[in-house]
Amino acid sequence: MNEMNDERREPMTVYETPLVASYEKEMSAFRSQSSRGNGIPNKRRSGVSFSAYLASFLVGAMLVGGFGYAADRSNLFGGDSSGSDTSGGSSTQTASGITAASLKSKGDIANVFESASPAVVKIENYAVQTYSSRGLFGGRGGSQQRSTSEPMLAGSGTGFFYSTDGYILTNEHVIADADELKVTVQGYDEPLTAKVVGASYELDLAVLKVESPDGQAFPALKLGDVDQTSIGDWVIAIGNPYGLDHTMTLGVLSAKGREITIADEQGPHKYVNLLQTDASINSGNSGGPLLNEQGEVVGMNTAVNAEAQGIGFAIPSSVIKEALGKLMNTGPVVS
The missing domain is CATH 2.40.10.10 (Trypsin-like serine proteases)
Structure with a gap:
């Protein structure tokens, strides 16, 4: 029985049902008609009518069916279905008393994204591009190193605020060799310029810093355990x-x-x-x-x-x- 089922029910006594009395009556009639002299059973079936067999079968079927129905109603063979989990948690109580794990609602995941998303930023790495050029018409001038006058987009990645005063965590390889770093923050029309506070190639970690144009605190994420x-x-x-x-x-x-x-x-x-x-x-x-x-x-x-x-x-x-x-x-x- 389910431990959550506080209601107690008395078991149904089979011998008190009228179906049993009818069944015994028909079986007595069957035995008296199918035996003769000194209680020796008759090997022939001609002395028993088909209706007697049919009546016995029907009474037996009604008895078993009635007991099964009563057992279902009395919840004799399983847990009480009323004991299902109503707490709104992440488990479901089945009729047999087994607790099955279930996923949390999609709304929980959506809430996490909605809360965390403003603290996640896009980081663009701008670098001055260099290229080699040979002497005019392939002469002896040899190759020369030239560079673009303005930094060009070399790559992009992601970062997140871990402090409300503008400190951002990201990978070192996202900001490596950058001449300029632009950070796109939700709520601002223009990207913010970031400076590198510290970086580790071995750990592939970097800390950046941006200043708030309006003096407002930035949204930040908590570092968990x-x-x-x-x-x-x-x-x-x-x-x-x-x-x-x-x-x-x-x-x-x-x-x-x-x-x-x-x-x-x-x-x-x-x-x-x-x-x-x-x-x-x-x-x-x-x-x-x-x-x-x-x-x-x-x-x-x-x-x-x-x-x-x-x-x-x-x-x-x-x-x-x-x-x-x-x-x-x-x-x-x-x-």
Whole structure:
């Protein structure tokens, strides 16, 4: 019986039903007609009418059916369906008393995105482009290094405010070699110019700073405790994949403590202790937040396995917290 069922019911006594009395009467008649002399059963069936067989069968069927109906009404073989979960939580109480897990409503996820999205920014990396040119008509002038006069867009990524006074976290590779950084913030018509406070190539982390044109505080995200996040928990990624601003993807935390190696312009770059998720992460998501169901940052989206589907990686919030002190105090570049 279900523990939530407080109502007690007396079991139905079968011998008190009129159906049983009728059944016994018909069976007595059947036995008296199918036996002769000294109680020896008659091997022939000619002495018993078809109607007697039929009556016995019908009475038996009515008895079993009546007991089954009473058992259903009395809830003899299962939990009380009235004991279902009415608390509005994330579980469903079944008739057998088993509690089944269920997903939270889509509204919860939408609320996380609505609350977190204003703190997520788009970062554009502008750099002066250089190129080589040979001497006129292929003469002995040799090659010459030339550069554009104005910085040109070299790449873009994502970042997020972790402080209301304008401090932004992102990946180091998003801002590497930049001559100018432009940050697009929701609510402002023009991008804001950012300066690099500190950066670490090894950790692939960077802190930027922008000033508020109107003196208003910026929305900020809280750095959560990744140790409280378990494999299988829902996580939400927000970023600007391929320039598509404020794209949200949803998945689960697939694994912790991953090690990967990525080849970049400086050679193989080894990452350790990464989070793995199947939330879609693409080019442009780098530097964006990976959020738990409470809207807290548990990781920073960093890399994706291009040869697979649903294998993305993020720097855990524990590493970010540990590095923040150095990034804030040791200058633009930290090894």
